[in-house]
Amino acid sequence: MPVTPFQQRVYDAVALIPPGRVATYRGVATRIGCGSPRAVGQALKHNPFAPRIPCHRVIASNLTLGGFMGHVDGPAVRRKVRLLEGEGVRFVDGRLEDSARLHDFGRM
DNA sequence: AGTCGCCACGAAG
C-alpha cells in the first residue's frame, strides 16, 4: 500500500511523540493541518510502519485508549496499555490516569 | 474522474 503525503505527516507527527507521553488524534490532526481526527485514525490503522511508528502513543481526545492495530478492543488494546504503562503512562478503566501525559505539539 | 462508503473521532443535543 502506497503511503500518501497525508499519512506521512501523521506518521512523522506520531514519531515525534516522546516516550512517557501520549498524543490525541485531535492534537495530531491539528498539528498536521487537518481538522479531522478520523483521517488520522484511518492513516494509523493502515499503519505501514507498524513497529516503526508508536501508534500506541496515540489516544482519543477524551482520554480513552481508542484503538490499536485495527482493534478497538481485545489483546491489541491490552498490549497498547501495557506498552504505555512501561513508559510511565498509566491507564485506569481504559482511560488515561494522568491527563498531564498528553503531549503538546504546540496547538496554537 | 466522480461518487459512495468507511474510520481507531469530536462536538453537539
Next chain:
DNA sequence: CTTCGTGGCGACT
C-alpha cells in the same frame, strides 16, 4: 448516551 458533521482514503462506477 445518541446523532450529526468533518476530512481523507479506498473501491466502485
